[in-house]
Amino acid sequence: MMDIAVVRRPVPRASAVRQIAFYGSERSEYATRVLEGVLRYVEDRVGFMLRDFWDDLTAVGRREALLGAPPPWAAGGADGVVAILPHGRAVVPWASDAGVPIVSIGSDFRDALPTVHVSADSVAELAIRHFLGTGYPNVAFVGVRGFVAVDHRRSALERQLAEIGRPLWSYGLETNPWPGNYDLEERAAAEEGLERFLLDAPTPLGVLATTDHAGRVVCAACRRLGLIVPQEVGVLGIDNYTAARTCVPPLSSIQSPGEEVGYQAMALLDRLTRGKPGDRAAAAVEKLVAVPATQVVARQSTGAAPGGTHAHVIRALALIRERACDGIAVEAILDDLTISRSTLERQFAAMIGRTPGQELLRVRLARAKELLRHSDLPISKIAAMTGYERSSSFSDFFSRHAGLSPRAYRKGGIARPPEKAE
Numbered sequence: 001m002m003d004i005a006v007v008r009r010p011v012p013r014a015s016a017v018r019q020i021a022f023y024g025s026e027r028s029e030y031a032t033r034v035l036e037g038v039l040r041y042v043e044d045r046v047g048f049m050l051r052d053f054w055d056d057l058t059a060v061g062r063r064e065a066l067l068g069a070p071p072p073w074a075a076g077g078a079d080g081v082v083a084i085l086p087h088g089r090a091v092v093p094w095a096s097d098a099g100v101p102i103v104s105i106g107s108d109f110r111d112a113l114p115t116v117h118v119s120a121d122s123v124a125e126l127a128i129r130h131f132l133g134t135g136y137p138n139v140a141f142v143g144v145r146g147f148v149a150v151d152h153r154r155s156a157l158e159r160q161l162a163e164i165g166r167p168l169w170s171y172g173l174e175t176n177p178w179p180g181n182y183d184l185e186e187r188a189a190a191e192e193g194l195e196r197f198l199l200d201a202p203t204p205l206g207v208l209a210t211t212d213h214a215g216r217v218v219c220a221a222c223r224r225l226g227l228i229v230p231q232e233v234g235v236l237g238i239d240n241y242t243a244a245r246t247c248v249p250p251l252s253s254i255q256s257p258g259e260e261v262g263y264q265a266m267a268l269l270d271r272l273t274r275g276k277p278g279d280r281a282a283a284a285v286e287k288l289v290a291v292p293a294t295q296v297v298a299r300q301s302t303g304a305a306p307g308g309t310h311a312h313v314i315r316a317l318a319l320i321r322e323r324a325c326d327g328i329a330v331e332a333i334l335d336d337l338t339i340s341r342s343t344l345e346r347q348f349a350a351m352i353g354r355t356p357g358q359e360l361l362r363v364r365l366a367r368a369k370e371l372l373r374h375s376d377l378p379i380s381k382i383a384a385m386t387g388y389e390r391s392s393s394f395s396d397f398f399s400r401h402a403g404l405s406p407r408a409y410r411k412g413g414i415a416r417p418p419e420k421a422e
Contacts (some may be wrong), residue, residue, distance in 0.1 A: 018273055020266070021073035022052045023083040029241045031084050034105055036135040038082055039264025041270070051076060052200045067094050074098040080273040085109065087147060099270040100161055103265045108148045108369045114272065114287040116265040117149070118256055120293035122158035126254050127208040127236055128160055129317065130296045134303070136198045136206030136234050140169035142194070142218050143210040144176045150210045153238075157208060163362070165353035169205070171197040177213040185213065189220035198225060206302070210236035213242040215251045219301060223248075238293075249300035254293050259292050312337050313347050317357055324363040328385030330356045365401050368394070372410045379406050 022038055024031040037053065039042050042048045053072045057063050063086060071094065073081055079103040085091050092112045095102055104110075107117040129137050143150040150172075158168040175188035178374045188194070196207075198221055215237030222229050228250060229235055237244050237253040244251040268289060279410035318331050333356060334341055345355050354362070364386050383394030398406045 017049050018079040021078040021081045025055045025084050025086045027058050033258025034262035037259035038266045041263045041266035062084045068337045071098050080269045106149055107152050110288050115259050116289040119290035120152045120294045124156040124160045131206030132182045136204045137204045138202045140201055142214055143172050145172040155330050155387040169201045177217050186218040194221050206234045209237050212239050212241045212253055216247045226256050230301055230303040240297050252299045253297050255290050255295040264289050312339050320359050324360050325367050325386045
């Protein structure tokens with residue numbers, strides 16, 4: 001008979017087992033994805049005992065009852081908590097009442113609690129690329145009033161559009177369509193402010209909605225107004241829930257990396273609850289983890305709009321963002337495309353308002369400013385990290401386009417807008 005070797009994991013001592021609580025204030029598809037990530041982290045390691053607590057804050061009076069009692073994990077001896085918390089600043093002292101480390105999911109409390117959330121910048125970048133690539137030169141945002149995370153998404157979109165010389169049209173719904181109640185969606189779609197907003201905005205218009213449910217509201221409002229989706233208005237949601245697929249028409253959506261958020265949250269909590277003071281101290285400094293969204297799931301709500309697609313420009317933008325600080329030149333970008341320089345520059349100017357050369361300079365300058373303001377790296381190192389072999393060449397570049405030297409900028413000087421490339 002063949003001997004079979006059995007490999008067993010070491011069983012930790014009872015005193016070494018850390019009891020972890022997962023709290024979800026909602027039973028949503030996103031919460032389920034986050035829990036899957038937490039479980040994936042725990043299942044790959046020994047020494048954890050996980051207990052989950054679920055809530056339904058849509059029930060009448062449930063929020064008041066919840067905040068009027070200790071957190072549900074307080075009596076269970078939890079060593080740490082990963083939590084999708086209710087909204088509102090009163091939640092922070094309530095969640096901290098048990099006196100154990102807590103990692104919050106979402107960006108609402110990122111100034112008060114260790115937080116893991118989906119990067120608003122990554123969502124904005126995906127949305128802009130998708131809209132410009134499918135022929136929507138005008139971009140809008142529809143959010144829900146009174147939510148911090150929604151404001152973060154709107155601000156990121158507005159900032160990135162401003163960088164390419166484009167405005168943002170924005171509207172905040174008074175009615176929150178979550179959690180997919182049809183009556184709430186219909187009430188939100190009938191808001192006079194939303195109707196006026198959609199009728200006044202220029203078309204073709206690409207609308208980024210802060211959730212799939214808000215995207216359904218925009219589609220419903222367009223039907224009421226006779227605006228054609230996607231020919232006149234393209235609608236892009238966030239999360240890629242089932243609600244996106246049952247929308248009329250089916251809703252394009254940015255996939256939220258919920259499982260990765262859960263995994264990173266559990267990794268952060270692991271560091272916060274380790275016995276070694278050095279581990280806890282390092283984790284306490286690393287209080288904010290942003291997980292990038294990486295995929296747009298395209299459906300009928302953002303089909304080709306008048307004006308066609310500009311795949312070459314989208315590809316060129318991606319190359320510039322990836323390699324601008326490697327010293328790449330426009331000629332190297334053209335090597336990766338199948339069009340002439342004049343055609344690329346014409347399409348680039350029409351979509352972005354700048355030439356490829358100007359965009360290269362903008363990305364390098366932005367990276368240089370970030371490194372100068374937020375790091376102690378020597379200027380020679382920053383020069384190398386932005387594509388310059390010699391510090392003198394970097395200093396000439398920075399002074400010419402920022403209006404002051406790298407050292408003066410680092411000391412708090414105010415840079416002027418960059419010059420346009422020739």
